[in-house]
Amino acid sequence: MTKGGSIETVRPHVLIVCNQATHDSYLAPADLERLATFATWRWLAAEERDGAGDRGPTPGLLRLVEAVRDADAIVVCHGAPRITQGVLDSAPRLRFLGDLEGDRFAGRLDAEAAWQRGIRTVDTTNGSSYPVAEWALALILISLRNAGEQFRHMVAPEAYRRPTSDFGHQHGELFGKTVGLIGCGHIGRRLISFLQPFRCPIFVHDPYLPKEIPDALGFTLTSLDRVFSASDVVVCLAPLTPRTRRMIGQRELDLLRAGTAFVNVSRGPIVDPDALIRRLQRGDIVAGLDVFDPEPIPADSPIKRLPNVFLTPHIAGVTAASRTRFFALMVDELERFFRGDETLYDLRPTTLANRRGEPPLAGNPSAV
Numbered sequence: 001m002t003k004g005g006s007i008e009t010v011r012p013h014v015l016i017v018c019n020q021a022t023h024d025s026y027l028a029p030a031d032l033e034r035l036a037t038f039a040t041w042r043w044l045a046a047e048e049r050d051g052a053g054d055r056g057p058t059p060g061l062l063r064l065v066e067a068v069r070d071a072d073a074i075v076v077c078h079g080a081p082r083i084t085q086g087v088l089d090s091a092p093r094l095r096f097l098g099d100l101e102g103d104r105f106a107g108r109l110d111a112e113a114a115w116q117r118g119i120r121t122v123d124t125t126n127g128s129s130y131p132v133a134e135w136a137l138a139l140i141l142i143s144l145r146n147a148g149e150q151f152r153h154m155v156a157p158e159a160y161r162r163p164t165s166d167f168g169h170q171h172g173e174l175f176g177k178t179v180g181l182i183g184c185g186h187i188g189r190r191l192i193s194f195l196q197p198f199r200c201p202i203f204v205h206d207p208y209l210p211k212e213i214p215d216a217l218g219f220t221l222t223s224l225d226r227v228f229s230a231s232d233v234v235v236c237l238a239p240l241t242p243r244t245r246r247m248i249g250q251r252e253l254d255l256l257r258a259g260t261a262f263v264n265v266s267r268g269p270i271v272d273p274d275a276l277i278r279r280l281q282r283g284d285i286v287a288g289l290d291v292f293d294p295e296p297i298p299a300d301s302p303i304k305r306l307p308n309v310f311l312t313p314h315i316a317g318v319t320a321a322s323r324t325r326f327f328a329l330m331v332d333e334l335e336r337f338f339r340g341d342e343t344l345y346d347l348r349p350t351t352l353a354n355r356r357g358e359p360p361l362a363g364n365p366s367a368v
Contacts, residue, residue, distance in 0.1 A: 011038065011039055011040055012038075012039045012040075012072035012073060012095075012338050013039065013040045013041070013042070013070055013071055013072050013073070013093075014035065014039045014040070014041040014042075014071070014072065014073045014074075014075060014334060015041070015042055015044060015067055015068060015071040015073070015074045015075070016041060016042070016043045016044065016075045017043075017044045017046050017064060017067075017074060017075070017076045017077075017079075017080040017081075018043075018045075018046060018075075018076065018077040018078055018079050018080055018100070019045065019046060019047050019077075019078050019079025019080075020045060020047075020079075021078070021079075022077045022078045022079060022100075023043060023045070025323050025324075026077065026100060026101075026323055026324060026326055026327045027043075027324075027327050028324040028327065028328065031324065031327050031328050031331050034331050034335075035331050035334065038334075038335055038338060038339070039072075039073070039334065039338065042067070044063065044064065044067050045079075046060045046063075046064065046079040046080050046081060047060065047079050048060045048061070048079055048080065048081045058081060060081050061081040061087070064080075064081050064087060065086065065087055065090045066090075068087060068090050068091035068094065069090060069091065069092070069093075070093060071091055071093060071094055072093050072094065072095055072096065072338075073094070073095065073096035073097070073098070073334060073337075073338075074091070074094060074096070074097050074098070075098045075099075075100060075327075075330055075334075076097075076098070076099050076100070076102075076108045076109065077099065077100040077101055077108075077326070078101070080108055082107075082108055082109065082110070083097060083108060083109035083110060083114075084110055084113070085110055085113045088110070088113055088114060088117060088119070094117075094119055095118075095119055095120060095337075096119065096120045096122075096334065096337050096338075097109055097114050097119050097120070097121045097122075098121070098122045098123065098124065098330050098333060098334070099122075099123045099124075099125070100124055100125075100127075100326040100327055100330055101124075101125050101127070101128075101326050102123050102125055103123075103125050103239065104123045104125050104126070104185075104239075104347065104351055105239070105241075105351065105352075105354070105355040106121070106123070106347050106351065106352060106355070109121065111347050111351075111352060112352070120337055120343060120346065121346065121347040122330070122333050122343050122344075122345045122346050122347065123345055123347050123351075124326050124327075124329040124330045124333065124345055125326070126185075126186035126187075126329070126345060127322055127323075127325035127326035127327075127328070127329050128317035128318075128319075128322040128325075128326070129185070129186035129187040129190055129317075130190065130321075130322065130325065131316060131317055131318075131319045131321070131322050132187045132265055132316040132317045133187050133188075133190035133191040133194060134194070135265055135290060135312075135315070135316035135317075136187065136191050136235055136237070136263060136265045136316070137191060137194045137195070139263045139265065139288030139289075139290065139310065139312075140174060140179070140233050140235065140261060140263055140288065141174060142288055142310050143233075143261035143262075143263060143286045143287065143288035143310060144168065144171055144172050144173070144174055144177075144233070144261050144286070145168035145172045146166060146167040146168040146172075146286045146307075146308060146310075147168065147310060148288075148307070148308075148309060148310035148311070149166065149167075149168075149307040149308065150166075150168065152307065167259070167286055167308065170259065171232070171259045171261070174195075174198045174200065174233070175198050175199060175200075176198070176199055176200065177198075177200055177232035177233055178200065178201045178202070178203065178230060178231045178232050178233070179195060179200045179201070179202050179203070179231060179232070179233045179234075179235065180202070180203040180204070180205070180226075180227035180228065180230070180231030180233065180234045180235070181202065181203070181204045181205070181206075181219075181227070181235050181237055182205050182206075182224065182227060182234065182235065182236045182237060182238050182248075182266075183205075183206050183236070183237035183238035183239065183266065184204045184206040184209050184213065184219075184237070185206075185237070185239075187237050187265070188204065188206070188235075188237045189213075189217065191235070191237070192217055192219060200233075201219075201220070202218075202219035202220065203219065203220050203222050203226060203227050203230060203231055204219050204220065204221050204222065204227070205221075205222060205223060205224045205226075205227045206221070206238075207359070207360045208350050208353070208354050208360045209221065224247075224252065225252070225255060228252050228253070228255035228256055229255040229256075229257070231260065232257075232259070232260060232261070233260065233261045233262075233263065234256065234260060234261070234262050234263070235263045235264075235265070236248065236262075236263065236264040236265070236266050236270060236271065237265065237266050238266050238267075238270055239266065239267070239354065239355075240266070240267035240269055240270055241354060241355055241356070241357045242356065242357030243354075243357035243358075244267075244270050244357075245269050245270065246269065246270070246271075246272050247270055247271075248270055248271040248272065248275075248276075249271075249272040249275050250272065250275040250278065250279070253272075253275055253276060253278075253279040254279065256279065256285050258284035258285065259284065259285070260285045260286075261285065261286050261287070261288065262276075262285060262286070262287045262288075263287070263288045263289070264287070264288075264289050264290065264291055264292075265290045265291065265316045266291060267291055268291040268292040268293035268294070268295055269293045271293070273292060273293045273301075273303070276303075277301075277302050277303055277306070280303075280306050280308055280309060281302070281306065283308060285308065286308045286309070286310075287308065287309050287310070288309075288310045289303075289309065289310070289311050289312070290311075290312045290313075290314055290315060290316045291314050292311070295313075295314060296313070297311070329345065332344075333345060
């Protein structure tokens, strides 16, 4: 076998480690057939809790150590023991390590140990970025029209009356509006492509983003304060890390101008919920929220009664197509790697710096 630059002369062996539920809902037969065209594969059933393996040997970990001896690639997901240095030591042929749905934070594998061994590490969590980006666009449009309030009017017992001075009447068109994004990973970049027909100037705050990206995609990389103060629509797409927890508080929300729509499709704890409620109670902005803190939202929370809020129950990334897409993208990556091509969804040092809440320069500033 060769490690890169040429086509494999011996079929590589891929070990897939996950629980039964993941096997049944993520591994589509068509993608397994596609994998079989260039590799042999085996499924190892595992029912560990996420992260098991760092706390000592378990029966599942011992089975994994035995199974990896002839693996050229390991793909993990829900139920898999953590891929530790000990597991890697037992896999002399291993050259590729992938996580189907790990939030791109390497929670199920020791990425640094893999890198030291020259093992390629990838994560295809971006399989759910497709529907999340679509729902972000939907919430932008819904919020600008304040459609949640209109729906309440339509289903109320009183007679229907079309308002002429509401938020949606004043601010309801997206075309030409400035959109600010907090975070610009896979979801953000896909959302930018969706916004192109609306000719929206776009501001982005993302300290982990290489400066080549805004140049290539045509947006302005800027501060968090400028995103809040200069945008007609603000969309939160940041991951939840120690650095981003409660990153959006009263000070940031007070920067929003009257007539702004605030959308969150990432994680609820990034935003101070009490500060958000207070800002919305002023009545001059609208929010479209797929996430909140806590979840489920308490029955007596004021957020449920505000007329300028549209709520959905954390559904943005939950589609049948996204479930099988995680593995479809991983098969793409495996084929690229074993054909000698470059993979697209690599985990890198900046990924781990982001997970730990470290400044981006703690890792390689050009690696995302």
